[in-house]
Amino acid sequence: MTHEVIRHLLDDYVTGELAEDARPAVAEHIAGCEICRAEVDGLQAVITRAAALPKSIEPPADAWQSIRATIERDKEAVMPDRDRSASVFWRRPSAIAAAIVLAAVLSSAGTALYLGARNDAQQNQNVASSVTNSTATASLAAFTIEENAYLRNVAVLQDMLDQQEASLAPETVAQLKASLRTIDEAILEARNALARDPANKTLIEMLSGSYRQKMDLMRRTAEMTRGS
């Protein structure tokens, strides 16, 4: 084996993952090659230091509280409870869709209807900043984690759609934007209501449903574009 071939085997040689029948030739070469010896020493130093790193690092002390709040909310979502009949209602997809439409109809923020894709992004930023200011309750704090994930996904999908817009039919773009505006209105309505009533789980469910609806619509449109 040549020097170049052996150099590519040094990683496996050092970690003991090199085939047994190849080891003698590599060892013989290393014994007579200063470059490869230095390489082996360097690799061993790195691997030894990596193995010596602590396997456990204590997470921030308050990390559990948000997790607990989220899973408590999950538990409530699957356990029948007379007091939560409203929440159960809102979890039905048809009810979420109806809520979105209803919120849009009742919305007084007519100007939002004229916002374009860029303003959609601005709305998302506004939502994100309002989240920062409204972590008064455990439920809301837990939802904030989910909401941040929604916002990241929506931003990525928005970027994709911006890039793909030229390949979509104008009427499709118009319909998509109109639908997104409707959903954004519902999101803003629910977000504003939640700012006034942070402990309202029905509103959290409704907001979560609106985000899912928005992501689903954007994702389906992006997939449709890729498939065309």
Next chain:
Amino acid sequence: MKTSAVVADTIGPNPSTIGEEKAAALDTVRRAQAGDVDAFELLYREHSGRIYALCLRLQAGDTSDATELMQDVFIRAWRRLSTFRGDCAFSSWLHRLAVNTMLENARGDRRRIARVLPMEDTSRLEGAARSTSVDLRMDMEDAIATLPKGARQAFVLHDVEGYQHQEIAEQLGVSVGTIKAQLHRARRLLRERLER
């Protein structure tokens, strides 16, 4: 590196108590599967240090991202507890979930980053990392944090966490050859940086 206190390794149990401890651990998992949040908190207390360490290294030492990822991992673990059948150790199941969660989160980020900076131009990332720490003596954690993402993932999973090439390739959805190439690159970059 921006990390919290390191949790000291505890001394392992006597062989005679291993069976009992395994049974107790499994019992805790079963209680959590039945909806006992306090039992799940016990699992969190036991495993969060290892999961957080993994998240921290995969997220290049960013404590905020690492905390968010770890929380995401445990929330997903709670929601998917019913899928844990006890075929492997709970810690292994949780570990795999952590890597999968990180990858799912990264897919969205990667699409966004790809538009800002072509992936083949990672030398610019390396250069940026180098320039910010040129006068500093970097320790191992800092050096790992400066690795390009692919090399960092391969290195952390193989050399720190002890996964095999094949396991990492399956988890990351790439070939064994790619993992070996990333490891090769990571070790040489680390060697250069640590020798500075």
